[in-house]
Amino acid sequence: MAAKKSPKAHVSEEKVSAVKKLAENMKKSKTVMLVSIKSLPSPQLQKVKKDLRGRASIVVAKKSALVRAIEAAGVPELSALKDKIREDIGVLVSDEDAFQLAGWMTENKSPIGAKEGQVAEEDIIVEEGPTELVPGPVISELGSLGLQIMVEDGKITIRKSKVAIKKGDKCTAAAVSIFQKLGIKPFMIGMSPVAFYDSESKKVFADVKIDKKATLAELLTAHARAIGFAVNRAYATKNTIGMLLAKANAHFNALNKLEKKA
Numbered sequence: 001m002a003a004k005k006s007p008k009a010h011v012s013e014e015k016v017s018a019v020k021k022l023a024e025n026m027k028k029s030k031t032v033m034l035v036s037i038k039s040l041p042s043p044q045l046q047k048v049k050k051d052l053r054g055r056a057s058i059v060v061a062k063k064s065a066l067v068r069a070i071e072a073a074g075v076p077e078l079s080a081l082k083d084k085i086r087e088d089i090g091v092l093v094s095d096e097d098a099f100q101l102a103g104w105m106t107e108n109k110s111p112i113g114a115k116e117g118q119v120a121e122e123d124i125i126v127e128e129g130p131t132e133l134v135p136g137p138v139i140s141e142l143g144s145l146g147l148q149i150m151v152e153d154g155k156i157t158i159r160k161s162k163v164a165i166k167k168g169d170k171c172t173a174a175a176v177s178i179f180q181k182l183g184i185k186p187f188m189i190g191m192s193p194v195a196f197y198d199s200e201s202k203k204v205f206a207d208v209k210i211d212k213k214a215t216l217a218e219l220l221t222a223h224a225r226a227i228g229f230a231v232n233r234a235y236a237t238k239n240t241i242g243m244l245l246a247k248a249n250a251h252f253n254a255l256n257k258l259e260k261k262a
Contacts, residue, residue: 015065018059018061018065019061019065019068019069019072020072022059022061022065022066022069022091022093023068023069023070023071023072023073023074024073025057025093026069026070026073026075026078026091026093027073027074027075029093029094029095029199030094030095030096030097030198030199030200031056031092031093031094031095031096031097031098031101031196031197031198031199032078032081032091032092032093032196032197032199033091033092033093033094033098033101033102033193033194033195033196033197034081034084034085034089034090034091034092034193034194034195034196035058035089035090035091035092035105035191035192035193035194036088036089036191036192036193036194037060037088037089037090037191038087038088039088039189040088040189040190040191041189044110044189044190045058045060045191048108048190048191051108052092052094052101052104055094055096055101056092056093056094056096056101057092057093057094058090058091058092058191059090059091059093060089060090060091061090061091063085063086063087063089066085066089066091067082067085069091070082075197075199077197077202077203077204078197078204080195080197080204081195081197081204084194084195084206089194090191098193098196098198098205101193102193102196105190105191105192105193108190109188109189109190110188110189110190111185111186111187111188111189112185112187112188112189113176113179113180113184113185113186113187114165114171114175114176114179114184114185114186114187115171115176116170116171116172116173116176117170117171118170118171118187119168119169119170119171120165120166120167120168120169120170120171120186121167121187122167122186123163123165123166123167124163124164124165124171124175124179124184124186125161125162125163125164126145126147126158126161126162126164126178126182126184127158127161128157128158128159128160128161129157129158130152130155130156130157130158131155131156131157131158131182132155133155133156133181133182134154134155134156135151135154135156138156138181139156141174141177141178141181142156142158142178144174145162145164145174145175145178146162147160147162147164147178148160148162164178164179165186194206195207227239227240227243231243231244231247
């Protein structure tokens, strides 16, 4: 007696059409980006989609559907993205530069409060200064975090800034309570880039992190060091000529003083 064949899983025409459409968009777009939507509430996701309308489209689907779309696109280099797909992942397709889109995502995150057990991504600091808290049981709560306080005009003032939760540590119930009372929202919520494919270079880039403020600070530091090095080497440019002349004048004045003393 022949063994019965197991029935094939039924896939609706709507899902097949959606995968086909996504595959076509992947094939013709400059940027195909996997984005993390972990812990991103639906209203915020819809807002991001609305804000990016005309610039990019975002599709959220199961891992199997995303894998099928990548395979159906017929672009060999795209296959490297399959290993980056995990839970809470969406696909963004756009004709814009991926780094510009990643930068936009970084700048358009919203601060949210902490939850007990949540791991701190950076040091969470309670800054010094006045608060709206009045003396009472909250004093012992503040003390449990090692915060130095004093009372001014009937309200509590934090005397010295302190790291309440170190990077990598979990937020305690006591810390979360104090953060809520002080209005501290130490976490950011939004869409984050995971990896992307650039059709012009035909390469996949992973672990994308865009921090414009940090990058600008690094550039300014590098510029200052470069200028200092150029001046020390007496290398004349339009940026160093004024400093070189000032340095030469200072040396000239110093030599004149020495000659007068001699």
